[in-house]
Amino acid sequence: MRDILPILERWTAAGQAVAIGSVIERIGSAPRDPGAALAVSSGGDVAGSVTGGCVEPAVIREATEVLNGSRGRICRYGLTDDEGFDVGLSCGGTIAVAVYALDTTILDALADAVEHDRPVALTVSLSVERFGEQRVVSAEAPPTDDPADAAARSLLEIGESGVVETADGDLVFVESYAPRPDLYVFGASDHVAALVTTAKLLGYRVTVCDPRTTFMTRERFPDADELVIEWPDRFLETARIDARTAICLMTHDLKFDVPALKRALQSDAGYIGAIGSEKTRRERDARLRDDGVGEADLARVHQPIGIQIGARTPEEVAVTIAAQLIEANVLARAKRVASVAHATVLS
Numbered sequence: 530m531r532d533i534l535p536i537l538e539r540w541t542a543a544g545q546a547v548a549i550g551s552v553i554e555r556i557g558s559a560p561r562d563p564g565a566a567l568a569v570s571s572g573g574d575v576a577g578s579v580t581g582g583c584v585e586p587a588v589i590r591e592a593t594e595v596l597n598g599s600r601g602r603i604c605r606y607g608l609t610d611d612e613g614f615d616v617g618l619s620c621g622g623t624i625a626v627a628v629y630a631l632d633t634t635i636l637d638a639l640a641d642a643v644e645h646d647r648p649v650a651l652t653v654s655l656s657v658e659r660f661g662e663q664r665v666v667s668a669e670a671p672p673t674d675d676p677a678d679a680a681a682r683s684l685l686e687i688g689e690s691g692v693v694e695t696a697d698g699d700l701v702f703v704e705s706y707a708p709r710p711d712l713y714v715f716g717a718s719d720h721v722a723a724l725v726t727t728a729k730l731l732g733y734r735v736t737v738c739d740p741r742t743t744f745m746t747r748e749r750f751p752d753a754d755e756l757v758i759e760w761p762d763r764f765l766e767t768a769r770i771d772a773r774t775a776i777c778l779m780t781h782d783l784k785f786d787v788p789a790l791k792r793a794l795q796s797d798a799g800y801i802g803a804i805g806s807e808k809t810r811r812e813r814d815a816r817l818r819d820d821g822v823g824e825a826d827l828a829r830v831h832q833p834i835g836i837q838i839g840a841r842t843p844e845e846v847a848v849t850i851a852a853q854l855i856e857a858n859v860l861a862r863a864k865r866v867a868s869v870a871h872a873t874v875l876s
Contacts, residue, residue: 530566530651531706533577534640537568537631546571547631548592551653552579553603553692553702557622564690564704568631571596579626580606591628601629601661627653627702629661638665639706646708646734650681655692655700677701688773689862709734711769712854715761715789716779717744720804723847724777726752731851733775738764740785761789770796772861775854777834778803787816794826800857802834802850831857 530537530551540547551566567577567585569592579588584606595601607623635651642649648668654660654677666681676695681703684691688707695701712733714721725735729752737750738757745756757764761778770776776793778786781804790813793801805813810832817827835849836856 530564530568530577530639530704531643533566533568534636534643536576538636538640540568540570540572540574541631541633541636543572545574546596547633548595548601548628549631550579550588550592550604550626550628551702551704552624553627553653553655554625555622556607556624561624562690563692563702567592569593569596580624584624584626588626588628591626595628595630601627603627603655627655627661629653629663632663635663635665638667642667642706648685648708649706650685651704651706652677652681653702653704655702659699677703707773710773710775711736712775712777713738713764713768714777714779715739715764715785716804717741717749718779718843720843720846721779722750723843724779724850725750727844727847727851728775728854731854736768739780761785762792765789765792765796770798772797772799773858774798775800775857776802777850779834781805781809783809783813783816786813787820790817790830791820791822794822794829799861800831800854801829802831802853804834805832 530549537547548569549566552561552563555562561579561581565579567575567579567588569575569589575589578585587606588604591604604626605623606626639649639651650666652664652666654662664677666678668682668685672678672682676697676699680693680695680701684693684703685705685707688705690704692700692702709732712728712735714724714735714737717737717739721737725737728735734754736755736757737753738759738761739745740758740760742758745758750756776798778789780786786803790803803813814827831853835846836852838849840846840849
């Protein structure tokens with residue numbers, strides 16, 4: 530629902546009621562993950578998507594019933610379901626969509642958290658008695674006695690959304706609104722400018738860092754969230770870094786790369802990549818080994834950076850790096866999801 534929050538705010542500000550259809554579970558191949566949402570207003574407008582078109586008409590019908598007074602329900606679509614086949618879910622997977630009336634009182638808290646990159650989760654009750662009840666759980670607020678609170682925090686901690694069973698046996702859908710992951714890009718070239726624009730489309734908070742003042746201008750990097758004039762290794766000493774952080778060395782200059790990579794490899798960054806020719810990579814690795822960096826750490830560095838498909842232009846190279854970031858995130862996400870022992874599957 531994150532991507533349609535501004536639309537929901539406009540609708541509710543105009544006094545319209547809203548029904549939400551939210552993907553709460555995906556099994557097998559399906560277009561969208563849990564948290565993808567479609568909204569229908571009492572004025573007849575539609576925003577968002579749950580499958581990219583396959584089952585939208587059916588979900589719109591269910592949402593319209595909610596606007597007309599229905600309590601809402603969980604709808605399942607898949608090839609093993611006649612209704613799923615009729616509405617066109619031909620990808621082979623199954624999805625569950627919870628359709629419920631939007632509680633407009635939660636929007637301000639969600640929108641404010643997203644704007645300021647604060648971690649919050651939206652819980653939606655799936656129990657019969659309280660179906661569709663919504664609550665915002667902030668990771669920065671003290672825990673409460675609500676059983677759904679602990680469930681929400683466990684998924685929010687790893688930035689995932691899904692259905693969990695609370696301590697009292699109720700099922701709750703948790704939609705995590707984790708802060709945007711950080712991408713730190715070092716260098717000030719046209720390749721960096723192209724990567725900034727592409728990474729923003731992927732949802733990163735992008736910081737460009739370079740010690741050369743002349744190149745660090747808003748005209749060169751209009752899409753960057755932050756420009757920092759500093760040596761890369763010094764910046765990394767105090768930068769916020771976690772498992773979702775990506776670090777891209779785009780300078781192919783050893784006086785920048787070696788100290789920065791040494792510092793990056795001491796962190797928990799989930800992705801570290803460095804641009805450079807074969808000659809540059811050999812010299813860089815040799816210097817890092819001389820500085821005590823082991824082979825296991827060197828293996829963490831994606832070099833040459835990006836998927837190797839013969840890209841030449843800055844824009845093409847940016848796409849290959851974006852593809853590699855996606856690949857790394859998919860692998861990391863699978864590990865995070867596997868670590869949540871109490872995530873549940875709807876029966």
